[in-house]
Amino acid sequence: MVQDTAYLFGPYRLYPGRRVLMLEDGAVGLGSRAFDLLVCLVERAGEVVTAEALLQAVWPHSVVDPSSVRVHISSLRKSLSAGDCGQFIRNVPMRGYCFAAPVRRLEVNDPTLPEPGMAAAPVELPAAPAQTQPEAAAPAAPSAPLAAAEPARVPPAPQLLGRERLIPDVVYRLERWRCVTLTGPGGVGKSSLALVCARRLADEHPRLQLKWLNMGAESALTYLQSLLASLPTVSRDAPEPPVVRGGTPMDLDGRVLLLLDNCERLVEPLARLIEDALAARPELLVLVTSREPLRIVGETVAMVPPLAVPDSAHASVETGGLLNPAVQLFLARARERSDRFETRARDLPLVAEICRRLDGLPLAIELAAACSPLLTVRQIAEHLVDPLGLLVQGRRTAPAHQQTLRASLDWSFALLAPLEQELLLRLSELQDWFTLDQACTLIAASRRRQGQAEMTLAVLAECLQGLVLKSVAMAEPSEDRMRYRWSEVMRVYAVERRLQLEAQQESTRGVRRMTLVQGSGVRRGDQSLPA
Template sequence: MARPTRRRGNLPAEATSFVGRRRELAELRKKLATVRLVTLVGPGGVGKTRLAIRIGTDLARAFPDGAWLVELADVRDPALVGNAVLAALDLRDQAATEPRALLLSHLRDRKLLLLVDNCEHLLEAAAQVVTDVLRSAPGVRVVATSREPLSVTGEHVIPIPPLELPRAQGDETLDQLRLNESVELFTERAAAASGRFELATSNRMAVVEVCRRLDGLPLAIELAAVRTRVLSVEQISDRLSDRFGLLTGGSRAALPRHQTLRTTIEWSHDLLKPEERALFRRLSAFAGRFTLDDVASVCAFDDVPPATVLDLLSSLVDKSLVLKDEVQGIACYRLHESMREFAGLRTREAGEEEAVELHCVDHYVSEGRRNAAQARYRLVAWLGWMDVEIDNIRWVLRRCAVREDVARGTALAVDVGWYWITRATTEGVRWLDELLTMGPGDPASHAGGLFMRGFLALLQADPVAARPLLERAADAQREAGRPGPLVNALAMASIAADMTGDRASARRLRDEAECVAAGFENVEA
């Protein structure tokens, strides 16, 4: 009787098209030509498993003993990692030999590619098995996938980012959009799901919006594409404010944690220590990028001491829950929008939403005040700070407006005034108009708001609107006995009057400004 032919691998056939990842595939091939352990690291749903299977399929012929996939997602006991590798390799644990010894004996003289998938919940055990294999079997190459590195000797980490995003402006042609990775994935999966979807001029902006709001995360895009069976792309985009309710119903063949967006993120969240969970959920307070100092100020209270913030944040970065960026030489961090929404849900469940929001408002109002002095004389450095923080500042301004916290909202809008002056005059006008119409609030901040609003009106070449604002600012500063701001308001009001052709008033206002300024040395005090 003929002996059965031994398989040269166990990689599953790909049931759907493989989209994008040219750069990552090229880097993987290059790495595997010279190193023996590569770990693909990224958040859940980013496509690590699919990428590993694709590289295994592409390179299988280069390994005489094939490419083998070890799936650890359903293994809960660290002691069974070695057994999972044995099973994947078609080996039977039926002898007196200890499984680890049997595994190493089998691999010692073989040349194969081992794909060890989903290591994050069994890090120590997976790292030990991989280390033992690499030491005992020189012909074995290993590609591991995990939400954080294995942190073993010889490991080379390749971060796997989300797919390339289309431009926010939506100014790309249809042909250009079809070549974009996120759009290509959505279009192909939507066509497969509904049988009739096509990218067209009529839906292009909605497709761009969906892909961008889902941060290019492949799992989220595929789940959204399935909804085209019953919803238009525009309806899907409108419903993304409840993405965890919308993005369900993935493939029944997928792992349970990949059938909804929420369960995918919960898988990572449930692996965190209590203090890591606390910090992660509080990061939802940030609307955009944030720095280490921001985190220490906003999130470090109760069960998260300030001294632990650096280590905890570093751990969240390692676990692919927080992204690290660099903007103009400033190290900063951010959450994908889906991660932020999930963290926000956890914050509400913990009853911390109000406390965290108040910490955030306090922090940015204080930072705005502290950094305002730099704005004029160290403008480039200050604008670098603003480029990092502008989304958070906008969120704080919106919260102040909604809660009618007029004093602090106006103070912050004034303290970041050089941003409106140099980058976003119309936006500054909108914020100040909204806040100033709510009432005087604090007299000092109200007077500052009137001055800044008048200044911006002058920048917009609207002296008719600027003059009464600046004269009201001067009246408020005169009444408060603040000579420095009074001089500035009078001088700007003089310019406004001159621009309207009222030379007499311009002269009077200028004379008063000179008179007040003569009485003290520091006009800006």
């Protein structure tokens, strides 16, 4: 029995080994060169293939006029028009061609041509080659069919507190720029804000298509590539559309607003993908949530800050403590978790203290309020000496990295480069604002104690910038220089990790000393270590 491979797209089945293209029960007549072009494009579905690459693949040993590719592509399009499924092969201006339809690959073991209803195990065909996804950022290969990554619906817009000024600003940007990225620390509410703004635009513009994709899903990047490939591109003769539209609002009717959520782990492959898609697809708008910007042409970045918190010493009903959004969020979530929870005036200063110690971070405040069925407000405030151990009762349906405070911080820590992680851990003892010079002095002393080479000022500044861009450190100007600070929950997390690391290192040194003692032939009564 001879094994063969079949590619399925639309109503067609392509068998490269038998050199036949099937439509229903009949074969589609294709010329030899057109067939080779089709195989080359289908095997690289979703990827832009240059005319030079097609010439090399189809005419490897011949000198052929480049217009031959265009002629055969035109013929191939006519042959594929019978399926009435839209345009399969699209031009990408100044770059080449792209096979835009989703493709499935079947491993066929029957030597005869299969019937349309034959059983076969589907294997998803990646829409782009592995080299387009850097190794450090690439997701694992999907083990489920591609359709599993496609969202069934756009999530409902949640009720927001304290974002009255941010919503109009984000909507304003979406009406004038084609790529808007919401950044901020984990748990600050970027996803909720993005959904509210996107839903508002969709309600105001009924012909605006809204699509949502959680980029934290395993096969999300592959699905996104297929989704972008299915959108119409600009014809070669049309001018490339501007990526940025400032000033006058755009006409949003008929456009596609793509909301990409949780993009921080795929920033590298997404940056090129989105920039190319915006240049080739004029109807596309992109709203991104990420802990760091994409840093692409035409991107505008909106920073989502934590909620404002009141001074706990003056938080009361008389001073408007109940109107503070952080306090309102805690009280609302506490009432949702416990029908016995009561809002008492004497608890307001404690609620304000809880919100202040959690830096106004909405996720942390909601996790604290989730303790209300078991603890009083005073007990919650007292137990915040260990926020990582207390704040663990998140929503079961939330993404895994948002179900506990520690999981959210683990997610942020994993995004950092090794030197950025080292900088965070070494500087975690700083509880207040610090300058670059102060950081340099502390890092130098810390490394010197461990016998390590000093970190140059340029490297330290680059690492600190990375921590700010990834929403781990906060920065603000102070007189003639910038100063930096950790959020309290991030600092507590970093101190815990640093102490664990130091304990592991001390344990390792103890094992090494014991090994040296045993290997040096020391007498039983001599307990001194070798020099």
